[in-house]
Amino acid sequence: MKEYFLDFWDAVSSTATGMAITLRHLFMKNETQQYLSDEKPETRWNSVIVPEGLLQDRSRMRLYVKMEDCIGCLQCEKVCPVDCITISTEKRQKTELPIFAANGQGIKQRVVQFDIDMSLCCYCNLCVYPCPTDCIVMTPEYEFAERDKTNFLYRFAKDKATPPEPPEEKKEAEPVAAG
Ligand code: SF4
Numbered sequence: 001m002k003e004y005f006l007d008f009w010d011a012v013s014s015t016a017t018g019m020a021i022t023l024r025h026l027f028m029k030n031e032t033q034q035y036l037s038d039e040k041p042e043t044r045w046n047s048v049i050v051p052e053g054l055l056q057d058r059s060r061m062r063l064y065v066k067m068e069d070c071i072g073c074l075q076c077e078k079v080c081p082v083d084c085i086t087i088s089t090e091k092r093q094k095t096e097l098p099i100f101a102a103n104g105q106g107i108k109q110r111v112v113q114f115d116i117d118m119s120l121c122c123y124c125n126l127c128v129y130p131c132p133t134d135c136i137v138m139t140p141e142y143e144f145a146e147r148d149k150t151n152f153l154y155r156f157a158k159d160k161a162t163p164p165e166p167p168e169e170k171k172e173a174e175p176v177a178a179g
């Protein structure tokens with residue numbers, strides 16, 4: 001019986017708390033950002049009306065990868081909760097000229113595929129945090145609707161994969177000379 005009343009009290013108090021918050025927000029300033037003009041709903045906030053500083057610092061929108069700085073560490077791919085990043089790399093040869101990301105980190109892997117399927121992305125931003133060269137970023141682009149879903153597959157890698165080496169032919173076993 002005691003448990004019944006405790007549950008009852010729990011339900012009543014949590015409902016009252018929720019309603020109190022709702023009530024408080026009824027009288028607060030509206031924070032919803034609207035397009036400014038009814039006549040020109042195509043007017044964009046960030047680029048036309050207010051050049052900078054309107055979009056919140058932590059806004060999450062379209063992803064971009066600056067491939068020149070990508071070292072192919074795969075950290076963004078591993079951390080993505082919906083597996084919408086696909087990266088393929090190949091080792092750069094010792095004979096190739098050394099190259100570096102903007103922060104000085106050596107690039108030892110050639111990134112031959114870097115795809116992000118933005119139709120699957122949930123904008124969690126988790127891929128951005130671990131990047132050691134800060135080359136994967138959220139841009140301020142927030143209008144990129146598409147009719148064709150395949151257009152959401154963004155392919156960032158420009159390097160072509162070198163054709164794989166043909167598999168080594170198995171050598172026939174040398175006949176063992178009879179002693
Ligand atoms: S923002 Fe989240 S869901 Fe989107 S690509 Fe990055 S880790 Fe994946």
Ligand code: SF4
Nearest residue numbers: 070071073074076131
């Ligand atoms: S975490 Fe950064 S450097 Fe590593 S593969 Fe992703 S984008 Fe490239």
